[in-house]
Amino acid sequence: MNDLIEYTLHLADNVLVLGHRNSEWTGHGPILEQDIAISNIALDLVGQARNFYQYAAGMIGNEATEDSLAYLRNPGDFRNCLLVEQGKGDWGKTITRQFFFSAFQFLLFEHMRGSSDSTIAAIAEKSLKEVTYHLRWSSEWVVRLGDGTDESNRRMKIAIGELWDYTPELFIAAPYESACTNKAIAPDVSSLEEAWLERIRSVFAEALLVIPEHGATISGGKIGAHSAQLEFMLGEMQYLQREYPGNQW
């Protein structure tokens, strides 16, 4: 597969999977106002995914559509990072996951606005406004929960512990990312890590939270080696399209 297509799918898969995860909260949020907030973020992310898939579908041709790409690829074809596919857990885990990802996405899109690929640049430009808000919203929640009560602080520490090892993957370029970086299409993700850590540290400091000392690296999602979580998620998401192939909905 051509590197630009694979890279575009990677960008699309990241936001589709996270948007889907967030939408699992719709109707089940901790309070009505926040149910609405997390659903808004889910909507933004699904919208971004559609933009990337449509672009990829156009490049692939052969009657590919946003839906054939989202609904008819197998888990091993998905190029999303492992962080976004983790189960929604409690509100603390969802917030932490959103914060880690939004902080990354913010830096990524800020640089991607200058991409040599005009479609990628345009999607990044449009999405950056949304991501800026997601980052602000999730940062504030990290502070609230970290600083709030002993119980919320405890839960945040657990969430960070569960998710931290998935974050290095964000900054390890997959082959298609490196290829796109060489063509000035994609920012070099490894160059974003320092600024990302800086952001995490400063929000954590306000939240009375710390970065785990002995982190490990769990990666593979970006090259198609996923956890069972994604398989379950896609099994549910893709079930109608798989059960009734070729139908219009």
Add this chain to the structure above:
Amino acid sequence: MQNEEQIFLEKIDQEIKIEPRDWMPDAYRKTLIRQMSQHAHSEIVGMLPEGAWITRAPTLKRKAILIAKVQDEAGHGLYLYAGTETLNIGREEMIDQLLTGKAKYSSIFNYPTLTWADIGAIGWLVDGAAIMNQVPLCRCSFGPYSRAMIRICKEESFHQRQGFDILLTLSRGSNAQREMAQDAINRWWWPSVMMFGPNDDNSPHSAQSMAWKIKRFSNDELRQKFIDMCADQAKVLELTLPDKKLQWNEKRKHYDFGEINWHEFWNVVNGHGPCNKERMAARISAHENGAWVREAADAHAKKRRAREQQVA
């Protein structure tokens, strides 16, 4: 206070809205609290049957529409809770009434969503019936209720259309899809017809609510309007409504329809519908699992205020 009651009734008579701080009879306040909170609860519980299909929506466009729609329902619940709060009852208390079974919500949401076509049927029939009920409420005599309903009706206009659009697509699709759509209509039709409540001669609160201009049309009037509308639209869908007695009556200029199964209606109202327990369990779990979050945000806000005051 004969005088205050007189002024109140004159305002009602002259179509002047009653606002929260105006004098109002106790029974008027109680009726509104009951009706508005029940309406709010219905929006919130109503998120569940449709929400169950967000993760299984068959296309990205449908997924986005469904998230937006269910999210709108959360917004509508919020407008209604806020409107009710002007009558001096806190949201926490209303939610407590819902979760302990003291307050009711619309029975329609105690039916399961078994297939994707149910999402279409809910939009077309359930939202269609809800809109029929809600449009006259925009002219309700109580200002906050009326304003909430105006906002809700404006936003709801796409809900019914997206449901109809789902059914139309299915009806024009494969045989399996067509059957799915027909089956959903078969299951949702009668519960939707029941959404208008008991027949007029069996509806104890109705007369007073009409006199106070909380209600503008009787249950049976609205039900008839709904049936007339759906009977025509079903023809466009090329699907049938499951009522053999449904027939145009030239003399009445309305459709005649079959007998409603009131036994089923009261059974579901009284908690024995297919999903009553499941719906309540989902709401209770969201509320309980959210408790630590609400406490943490509250504690943080207090700490922050204290810190700011120290600095100042």
Add this chain to the structure above:
Amino acid sequence: MDNEWPLWEVFIRSKQGLDHKHAGSLHAADAQMAIENARDVYTRRMEGVSIWVVESKNIHASNPDEAASFYEPANDKPYRHPTFYDLPDEVRHM
């Protein structure tokens, strides 16, 4: 409940040049959250360009029982309205 989030009143400016108008209310733990919630709840369809929030307990209202003494006196000051004055026909715009 002691830790129920306070109620806030939301005012939205629907477009540049117009006044902020009361849109509704919501619960939030702090002002920041209230503004964000207001954005999510009351501007989902691009209804606003600016948001004010005020904790409901800080709103002071006039008493409806005094409506007569409050507002009716304004009713006998027609000279505050331009239509009170007859102008000669020759004066076209004033």
